[in-house]
Amino acid sequence: MITVTEAEKIIKNHVRVFPKEYIDLSESLNHILSENITAERDYPPFNRVAMDGICINFSDFAKGQRLFKISGLQAAGSPPLKLSEINTGLEIMTGAMLSQGADTVIPYEQIEKIGDSFKINNEKLHNGANIHLKGKDTKSDSILIKAYTKIESHIIAILATEGIHKVPVLKMPKIAIVSTGDELVPIDTKPKDYQIRTSNSLMLKAALKKLNIKSSTFHINDNKELLKSKMSDIIKDFDVIMLSGGVSKGKLDYIPEILTELNVKKDFHRIAQRPGKPFWFGHKDDKLVFAFPGNPASSLVCYKRYFEYWLMLCLRQEPNNFRVKLKNSYVFKPQLTYFAQAKLIDNTNERIVEIMPGNGSGDIANFAQIDGFIELPSQSEIHDCNNMYTFYKI
């Protein structure tokens, strides 16, 4: 049995560089950019008018002129007009390209209309006012968005502005989720007294979906030959295999034995933690096998703590956790790292959680009340409400 820290180190040795793929901009939310995006042109791409009003040549104003005859309207999205004569102005709209011959914009708030002219009421006007100059924000060919940026909605705005309708992103691994256990029946079936419906594979599929990873689910019954032959195919077809169930000490817990027979090298089996102690982790060439215990809480703890830890490293993203305080100090005596089910009772100011121990990892009624798991290290039996602990939000 190894510690949580040792397990983490072993998993860190299996970090991969994911390949690149191109996906539609409309599908790119939450994906990770695989390369720098450089500016196609200067930003702003032209001398961009920043206020609705009039534009003039400042030299006229400097000579004392205040009343400007207006010779036309320069709209956004139209080719730039030209100041037709000296001493005149043009009405001009936000977002327009500055008219030729003009260098200064005066907003409607600072002018008044007199006949077909406008009088300027701002004696503090300066040359170049209210113009967002071409290239002020960034120059063409400079880096606009860095590789490994997570694509949120505002990044989509920039990619759209750049015309990147096929976005280079990190290709997510192809993942199989395999549940085992003869007690499991499909969700649209009425279970017999001694059966339960399958739930882990749907839970893990949803957790992956939240990270933009599509996965395939399988269920295999507790028959050793069948398990071995199906697992052999699944290992060939997927990059990462997540199992749930079959890794404990039961007579029908064939998974560790079968994986060894299929030449999946065991990196570790059993971690000094609760829940999730029987977690088995191994690899075959570049493929990884995360074999989680069968209780939903055990599976989810191991998924969050180990699989997502690995994934965030591969994607070069921030860890999937944050630091919290406990509402009340908590005593846990076994010499195990305890991933306590907990509810975030304040997530707005200081982050505080309340432990909801329930009746162990099989207690689904308790499972409905929680927001995640707090990691209480094994070094101490008393976990003090003045300390900070790591929290994994579901």
Place this chain on the structure above:
Amino acid sequence: MITVTEAEKIIKNHVRVFPKEYIDLSESLNHILSENITAERDYPPFNRVAMDGICINFSDFAKGQRLFKISGLQAAGSPPLKLSEINTGLEIMTGAMLSQGADTVIPYEQIEKIGDSFKINNEKLHNGANIHLKGKDTKSDSILIKAYTKIESHIIAILATEGIHKVPVLKMPKIAIVSTGDELVPIDTKPKDYQIRTSNSLMLKAALKKLNIKSSTFHINDNKELLKSKMSDIIKDFDVIMLSGGVSKGKLDYIPEILTELNVKKDFHRIAQRPGKPFWFGHKDDKLVFAFPGNPASSLVCYKRYFEYWLMLCLRQEPNNFRVKLKNSYVFKPQLTYFAQAKLIDNTNERIVEIMPGNGSGDIANFAQIDGFIELPSQSEIHDCNNMYTFYKI
């Protein structure tokens, strides 16, 4: 011009009760449950074995018996066996229904095999050990998951266990996103010098997608008759209309005028804030119109601060913000609430942001560097790094 707080109050008056709809369990992630889910049966549904080992009748142990002959194997998912004779045991697996006649489970760690029998090495054994009793966690017909719970992966596990393959959720509003502005060209087009590609509608669509809301996008040029006729149709077909652009003081900013002509009642126009001052909000019967200014940062600030504020109230969810500290104190002189672009520089322990002012709301290079907006109230010019402020993460 009204304040941010006044705008919030007006929007709060438009909170709706969303109707219910049934969706597939596999599509339900991030949706909001519309009703309580009650337990179909007791949990655990049977006396559930919690460890791999053997089961016996405790009265034999109490009488001094330590060696138990094993008469069979009770697997999970099989109908319960019966202790065949007094003084015998059965091997039994985690997740199995407890065998008839047995009341106590002894794990493999506490027994040793001697021939076809097992010897118990735990003198502290108690009656009922290692059994998760039927109904201990919850009784049938009691509430398992409360209405208005957000469906995360662990909730999917519970819904699956309950066999709820069609999930009752709040039906999200039907939303149209309408961009205006003649300077905008489609993203697969090469813009002329004075044009830019459309970006706001794709950004808002992605922001809604993150909340599980599908939306339809439209672009309408700055032609008053065309705008009026298209907007008339869109208002008929959608629950919420988000506009971007056309609400400022420009000659071609027709939106407020057209909405009034289409009998959309103006609730407010212009808020004392930067960016997003020209934001226009109104309603027609039960339909709401959020008309955002055209700069991406202005649109996104108003979307997060006002639309998501409204939506979270309708869904009865926690607000879409949290409290942060500033890395450095910051001075902002205009008498406006300032939604400063900011980067989360610590999101693991105390949440701290750094303001990235850039060159105003049109600066897309700066936009790529940020994680959200910090709300700096107008009451003070100096925003102190020891105070806490509200942060809206994108």
